[in-house]
Amino acid sequence: MLSNWSLNVYPRALPISTRHRKIAKRIISLERKMSQLSAEELQNYVCDIRNKIDCEPKKAKDFLVEGFALVREASWRIVEMRHYEVQILAGICLFEGAFVEMATGEGKTLTATLPVFMWALSGKGVHVHTTNSYLAERDFELMSPVYEFLGMSCGLLCQGDTPVIKKKSYDCDITYGVGSEYGFDYMRDQLAILNTAKPKLGKTFMASMYGYKPRKVFKMQRDLAFALIDEVDSVLLDEARSPLVISGAKGGVDPNAHIYKSANSIATSLVLDEDFILNKSKRSIDILECAKQKIYEIAPPKGLVAPWSFYIRQALSAHHFFQKNVHYMVDEGKIVIVDEYTGRRFAERTWRDGLHQAIEAKEKITITEASKSAARITRQRYFSFYERIAGMTGTAQGSEKEIWKFYRAPVIKIPPRKKIQRIELRDKVFGTLEAKWCAVEQKICELYKCKQPVLVGTRTIESSEKLALRLQKLGLNPQVLNAKQDAEEAKIISSAGQVGAITIATNMAGRGTDVHLGDGVEKLGGLFVLGTERHESRRVDNQLIGRCGRQGNVGIAQFFISFADDLIVQHLPKITDKFGDKNELPSHYTRIFTKLQNQLEAMHFEQRKQMYHFDTWVEEVLHMMG
Numbered sequence: 001m002l003s004n005w006s007l008n009v010y011p012r013a014l015p016i017s018t019r020h021r022k023i024a025k026r027i028i029s030l031e032r033k034m035s036q037l038s039a040e041e042l043q044n045y046v047c048d049i050r051n052k053i054d055c056e057p058k059k060a061k062d063f064l065v066e067g068f069a070l071v072r073e074a075s076w077r078i079v080e081m082r083h084y085e086v087q088i089l090a091g092i093c094l095f096e097g098a099f100v101e102m103a104t105g106e107g108k109t110l111t112a113t114l115p116v117f118m119w120a121l122s123g124k125g126v127h128v129h130t131t132n133s134y135l136a137e138r139d140f141e142l143m144s145p146v147y148e149f150l151g152m153s154c155g156l157l158c159q160g161d162t163p164v165i166k167k168k169s170y171d172c173d174i175t176y177g178v179g180s181e182y183g184f185d186y187m188r189d190q191l192a193i194l195n196t197a198k199p200k201l202g203k204t205f206m207a208s209m210y211g212y213k214p215r216k217v218f219k220m221q222r223d224l225a226f227a228l229i230d231e232v233d234s235v236l237l238d239e240a241r242s243p244l245v246i247s248g249a250k251g252g253v254d255p256n257a258h259i260y261k262s263a264n265s266i267a268t269s270l271v272l273d274e275d276f277i278l279n280k281s282k283r284s285i286d287i288l289e290c291a292k293q294k295i296y297e298i299a300p301p302k303g304l305v306a307p308w309s310f311y312i313r314q315a316l317s318a319h320h321f322f323q324k325n326v327h328y329m330v331d332e333g334k335i336v337i338v339d340e341y342t343g344r345r346f347a348e349r350t351w352r353d354g355l356h357q358a359i360e361a362k363e364k365i366t367i368t369e370a371s372k373s374a375a376r377i378t379r380q381r382y383f384s385f386y387e388r389i390a391g392m393t394g395t396a397q398g399s400e401k402e403i404w405k406f407y408r409a410p411v412i413k414i415p416p417r418k419k420i421q422r423i424e425l426r427d428k429v430f431g432t433l434e435a436k437w438c439a440v441e442q443k444i445c446e447l448y449k450c451k452q453p454v455l456v457g458t459r460t461i462e463s464s465e466k467l468a469l470r471l472q473k474l475g476l477n478p479q480v481l482n483a484k485q486d487a488e489e490a491k492i493i494s495s496a497g498q499v500g501a502i503t504i505a506t507n508m509a510g511r512g513t514d515v516h517l518g519d520g521v522e523k524l525g526g527l528f529v530l531g532t533e534r535h536e537s538r539r540v541d542n543q544l545i546g547r548c549g550r551q552g553n554v555g556i557a558q559f560f561i562s563f564a565d566d567l568i569v570q571h572l573p574k575i576t577d578k579f580g581d582k583n584e585l586p587s588h589y590t591r592i593f594t595k596l597q598n599q600l601e602a603m604h605f606e607q608r609k610q611m612y613h614f615d616t617w618v619e620e621v622l623h624m625m626g
Contacts, residue, residue, distance in 0.1 A: 014412045016089050023065065024088040030069035031082075037073070039149070046070060046121075046150050053121045060118060064095065067118045070150065075113060078146045087111040090414045094390040095119070099232055099409050101396040103416040104543070105514065105550025108392045109139050112228055113146055115390060120152050120173040124225035124387075129179035131231045132344050133159065139230075140176040147174055157181050163188070167220045179235045182221075183244040183382045187375040189219045191246070224386045232391025233399055233539050236407070240379045241607050247350065247371035254357060256303045257367035259311060264361040266295060267315035278320055280570040285316050311354065318358040325462035333365050338461065339507075378611050380406055394546050395539040402605055406612065422526075422549025425558035427590045431582025436562040439584070440532055441470055443560070444502060448476060452524040453501040455515065457544040458482075459533040459566065464504045467532070471502065481505040497527050507540060515547050526555035533565045534593050536600045561593060571596055 037045070049063045049070075068083075068091060076082040083091070087107055090100045091114030102108055112128060119126045130136040136156065144154035155169030157177030166185060169175050195217075229235050254260070270276055275291035278284075287295070287309060300308040322328060329336050329345070335356060337346040350356040350371060360367045383389050389407065396403065400411045430436040440456070447454045458464040461482040468480045481492045481503065496503040498518035515527055527548040535541055541559070548555025562568075563579040575592065579585070 014410050016093075016412065016414065020089050020092050023092055024085050026065050027068045027072070027088055028085065030065065031072065034069050034073035035076075039077075042070060042073065043149075043151050050121050050123075050151075054123065060121060061095075063121075064092070064118060067121065068092075068114050071113050071117045071146070074146050074149050075110065078149050079142065081107075081110055083107075083110060083114065084417050086414055086417045088114065090392070091115050093412045093414070094228065094392065097388050097390050097409055098412045099391045099393070099396055099403055099407075100412050100414050102392060102394060102414045103420060103550075104394040104546030105553075106414070106416060108230060108394075109142060111392065112139075112230070113143055116174055116226075116228055117147065117150065117152065119226040119228075119388070120147070122225070123173070125170065125172070125222050126174045126226045126228065127182055127224075127386075128174065128176045129182060129227060129229040129235060130176065131179065131234055133178050135230065136176045136178055144174075144176075157185075163218070163220050167218075170221050179229065180239075180244060182227075183377060183379065184246060185220050186224070186382060186385075187244065187246050187377060189221055191375055192217050192219065225388075227383065227386045227389045229383075229389060229391035231393050233393045233396050236379060236383065236391065237399055237402060237604075237608070238537055238539065241604055241611070243376050243378045243611065244382065245352070245373050246375040247373060252369060254367045254369040257357075257361075259301050259303055260315070260354070260357045260361040260367050262301050263308075263311035263315040264318075264358065267312055267319060269294060270312075270316065272320075276316060280321075280573065283317070283321055285313050285320070287313065287316075306354075311358075314354050314358040315361065317355060318362045322355075322359055323460075323462065324363070325465070326460040328359065329461060330363055330365065335359055335363065335365070380608070380612050383407070395542045398538070402608070406608075416552075418552025420549055421552060422545070422555045422557060424545065425556065426587040427559040427561055427593075429585045429587060429589045430560070430562040431564070431579035431585060433562055433564040435583040436532070436560050436564075437467065437470065440467065440530065440560050441474065443530060444471060444476070445474065447528055448500060448502060450524060451500040452526075452528055453497050453499065453518070453521060454503070454528040454530055455496055455547055456502070456504045457529065457531045457533075458504060458506055459535065461506060463532065464506055468504055471504075476502060478502040478504050497521060499524070507535075507544075514550070517553060522554055526553050529555065529557040531557070531559035532561075534559065534561050534567050534597065536567065536597065536604070538594075538597050538601070561590070563589075567593065567596065571600065 034042070045066070049067060053060050053063065068088060072083050072088075084107070086102075087110060090102055090106075090108075090111045093100050094111070094115040095118050102111065116126050116128060128136075128139070130139060140154065140156040144156075147154045152174055153172040154174045154176070155172035157166060157169050157175060159178070159181060161169075169177070170185075270287075270291055272278065275288055275294065277286045277288065279286075295309065295312055304311070324330065326338070328338055331345075335350075337349050337351070338344070339346055350368075351359070352370075352373065354370055357367050357370055390409070396411045397413065403409055403411055428436075428439060430439065444454055444456065456467065456478075458467060464480055464482045468478050471478050479492050479495065479502065482505065492503065492505075493515060495501055496505075497515045499520055501518075517527060521527070529545055529548045531541060531544055545557040548557055563576050563582075569576050572592070
């Protein structure tokens with residue numbers, strides 16, 4: 001149990017050690033020997049190591065050199081890629097349970113095969129967590145032939161698969177899937193156990209989670225052994241403020257839809273600062289005393305299960321805190337949540353406590369019945385069930401403290417194979433949105449004239465579409481990548497580095513996407529990444545910057561930001577008013593954005609810490625009761 005939250009006891013990002021380098025040299029020295037073996041001899045070699053590890057599982061580390069050399073040779077024969085020394089170094093650290101920071105474009109997908117193969121030799125099963133289904137499918141299709149050549153079975157988790165199909169994937173030596181899906185399947189298994197549990201346990205999900213061993217039931221997952229997490233900072237930090245929640249089945253149209261419609265009607269009649277006050281930073285609403293007359297002019301509708309003011313407050317939240325094509329989109333008459341960190345759609349998720357219904361009323365679509373929470377778990381708690389976890393990302397530095405305190409894992413920085421040649425220009429700062437977007441237009445036109453490809457990062461679907469429309473009026477033809485075009489992601493990204501390409505993307509292009517440069521682009525200065533807004537987390541900004549200057553290529557990155565951007569409007573609205581009549585401002589005003597990001601990251605850390613403490617408190621209470 002982690003109880004020490006002092007800020008001065010944790011390791012900073014560590015460099016590669018001499019021991020790691022010596023092991024890597026030994027692995028590389030076996031290249032010639034492995035290349036002379038036939039396919040059958042390689043496979044027999046794997047079987048021999050596997051048999052020895054079966055007898056003594058703790059001896060797996062003794063076969064690290066031979067195991068990594070086997071994977072290098074198999075990768076070369078199957079996909080014509082052989083691990084470089086820096087990838088081997090990262091693989092060693094991952095196998096030992098560290099979190100590694102590798103520069104974007106250094107080949108994390110190939111690196112993952114090294115520790116995954118070694119863990120899989122134990123026969124316990126390895127879970128490879130990715131941030132989205134596109135990356136899970138891509139990595140599975142690319143790397144499963146390598147594992148299969150080495151005698152390993154490999155499965156892919158797909159949303160919508162039946163439990164029987166998922167069990168087949170989980171029974172494989174190696175399973176690829178979206179990180180959250182593993183957590184949901186774990187809870188589904190626990191709910192299945194709960195349904196067969198003895199009544200005296202009390203039918204609570206948490207009771208089954210902590211220590212009860214019921215009679216045998218159908219489970220999809222085996223015991224949790226090893227997990228390799230891609231984009232580990234996104235999964236374990238950015239997304240960790242929201243627990244994984246499974247909802248019970250919904251019954252279609254809500255019989256109390258009239259309540260949400262009435263609340264929506266009243267909410268639209270209330271006046272900001274006269275009837276209610278917003279706190280955008282805390283996302284809270286205070287309804288003033290003078291507004292009560294408007295709220296209770298007519299009797300509250302029948303069927304209320306909460307105070308009438310609660311429904312009004314949720315309706316106000318739907319109108320003032322949640323924007324269409326920013327936080328959600330309407331697709332085929334349904335509200336689809338858009339993830340603020342990745343820009344991807346969450347088709348199966350809903351907001352709780354009537355908020356989803358309030359947004360449906362706002363958009364005047366069918367109001368669905370609210371679902372009840374059947375199970376809940378934090379990511380911190382879920383990952384604590386694995387014997388060993390390790391993770392990769394391009395942006396872990398600055399988060400070493402939290403990673404160490406939650407997961408007791410060091411962050412190790414892997415040097416790039418080639419010197420990074422990316423140029424990061426100073427931010428351009430503007431007072432108004434219009435001044436910023438005019439400057440963005442002008443910069444894109446300049447780049448298009450010299451045929452240098454540009455990737456424009458926007459924060460929301462709405463911003464991406466508005467910018468695309470502005471450029472189309474200038475005679476340009478940009479490609480747009482957001483949650484509405486997620487099916488075409490691979491095609492759009494593949495052309496983003498070609499001569500003269502203009503690509504506008506939300507955060508979907510920020511993680512895990514490879515933009516390959518076309519012929520002649522290097523001479524033009526490489527890919528130009530133009531960010532149009534800073535995010536609450538600097539890691540998201542850095543991931544966008546990392547789309548250029550990969551693997552030693554040249555590239556340029558620059559942000560165009562304004563004091564009317566959402567980041568400032570939500571958290572420092574007084575500054576927005578102060579600079580509302582300014583155009584371009586000196587670049588040193590960037591410090592305000594940086595300071596605000598630091599404050600928000602500290603606040604988010606406190607939220608995750610509180611969630612962790614709640615989990616440990618629940619565990620202690622259940623142990624005392626049991």
